[in-house]
Amino acid sequence: MNKILVLFDSATGNVQQMAELVGEGAALVPDTEVRVRGVEDASAADVEWCDGLAVGSPTNMGVLSWKMKRFWDEEMIGSWMKVDGKIACAFSSAGGWGGGMELACQSVHTVLMNFGFLVFGVTEYAGKKMTGHYGAVACKAPREPEIQESCKILGRRLAEWTALYVHGRKDQHPDAKEIPRLTPADVD
Amino acid sequence: MNKILVLFDSATGNVQQMAELVGEGAALVPDTEVRVRGVEDASAADVEWCDGLAVGSPTNMGVLSWKMKRFWDEEMIGSWMKVDGKIACAFSSAGGWGGGMELACQSVHTVLMNFGFLVFGVTEYAGKKMTGHYGAVACKAPREPEIQESCKILGRRLAEWTALYVHGRKDQHPDAKEIPRLTPADVD
Amino acid sequence: MNKILVLFDSATGNVQQMAELVGEGAALVPDTEVRVRGVEDASAADVEWCDGLAVGSPTNMGVLSWKMKRFWDEEMIGSWMKVDGKIACAFSSAGGWGGGMELACQSVHTVLMNFGFLVFGVTEYAGKKMTGHYGAVACKAPREPEIQESCKILGRRLAEWTALYVHGRKDQHPDAKEIPRLTPADVD
């Protein structure tokens, strides 16, 4: 089985909604087991279990939340040098565009790279004026269809990369599939 | 006179439109001279002239454009250690939300800090779901009123900080003025 | 009086040593009051009090520590929109060069910019192969003279910018002073 963990912190429920969408996207890849866990219920064992990891945090001052940071500083410190090479990505919601959601995703990538994860974003567009080059981003709750789609693509891509790379399933390369990948020109 | 330079690179005209709005915002501060210059027409003398600087770039792969980078690597290198303490900010447009506009602004800040500039973002909101905590950001052309307002606030704030700090005009502190500063609650 | 707060989190004592050096540097500017405070003893009132702020954190996974993050997420949230325009900088220690100290400083800048601070680094060199373009950095304890000097320059520069800009003391511009500012060529 392809194993995906969606780990999130959420104060208002917005990031939790994103997490569920990311999990739905991952589940689109056959033979994938998806765990969606709040950071206060998750443990290092969940991270060690997974092949691929999506980390979601509220955008708090442009950086991941202190609770999500504490998870990596304290809960995960004993797993350092044990999780190298897993594949990972990020997602975040802020109160306004320009409010730091990309930077919060970047701070998650920085933490993940320290642990030896391979981190990625999504090249294609999820709809008009919406992409997730540095992870899925939302303004408040992920209500708009294209933002929901962006979350799902992120989760699916994560599960595709782990299916391809960890499990050798070459049919799961995004370019080997029938699913169209939208460019800016396609959504204009 | 309070002296503001708006320096931009623009491939499609979108960032140029933002630059003009940033310049308009700066001009709202009395006794302010504003120069708006494309990067291929600007020189180190323009930067040395100004009290405050706004730098705009297209979001190209999440980082400032190579032409804007070249300006700092080559044209400005001789001014290094001569422009410390000037005040500066950034703005950028990308093709989609989540497309790297915040990261492109961050890359501009990184360049500017290297030269000793004091860099800042805007705390308040420009309208519903729109802020510029790390500089003004747009998706494509700045058509929406709240994005235009975000550009103008950035320019005004820049001219306010330089009026206050370089010219000692205490009436120009944003909190000393009658202009309301919107919080997320105000725009919800 | 010129008012400087040095706010730090320290697990091993290394960042505390840096904080003391930053404080010493700030105190070199006449008529400056310096407070050095551990994050667990500091309050929002300390930040509201100061003209200029230096924030130090251990490099934990390339990002500021969760305790320092919590201070801004929780203790400071009520001061958002009340501290705009203060001047600020960062410092950090990691276990090895390449271990994320610059990125940790950057994450501090991101938090500070969200609050409307003007953030800066140091252009000049502190000695052979040592600068603080993005804040003062150390590998473990700040034992080497050039790293100690880098911390002191950061603190002094902070107090210089606030003396100049907040208090209008033009003699405190770094270029108006007799203190030499080293370029790479000077230290080679």
Place this chain on the structure above:
Amino acid sequence: MNKILVLFDSATGNVQQMAELVGEGAALVPDTEVRVRGVEDASAADVEWCDGLAVGSPTNMGVLSWKMKRFWDEEMIGSWMKVDGKIACAFSSAGGWGGGMELACQSVHTVLMNFGFLVFGVTEYAGKKMTGHYGAVACKAPREPEIQESCKILGRRLAEWTALYVHGRKDQHPDAKEIPRLTPADVD
């Protein structure tokens, strides 16, 4: 064959020396073909050819050099959406510690993520006080043995990940090999 491209820009020769070391490290993985190319001699075809890519740039104002940026903005733009899922990493040299080498590597990661690359750093230490959590970093030329080792580990790790993931060679997982991976405690 496992295919590795080391792509670099170098003004002084320092990054070129790093590139050669990264290439040497990659060649330690059996059945690996390594191309080391200066950015002015490289083409999009080189990037399309490789399984894994290491990108080196001088630290110019804390961001990759304009010449390296131009390569991605112009030469590579036609390959966007064609290189997803390749594995990549970064390296950089600056004039002083604290001079922006980590941030320059981060800017390379930002560019690479936009193209859909999976980016990584090195968890282990290369020697006393030296690691490459966000890519290999050097101060000036890579003369010190631990910096040379850091470059080699980066290259080897890149070739290990591509051997493992692209070619299914499970014996190439770093934890499946006899080569010790140093922790901070080992080098203290």
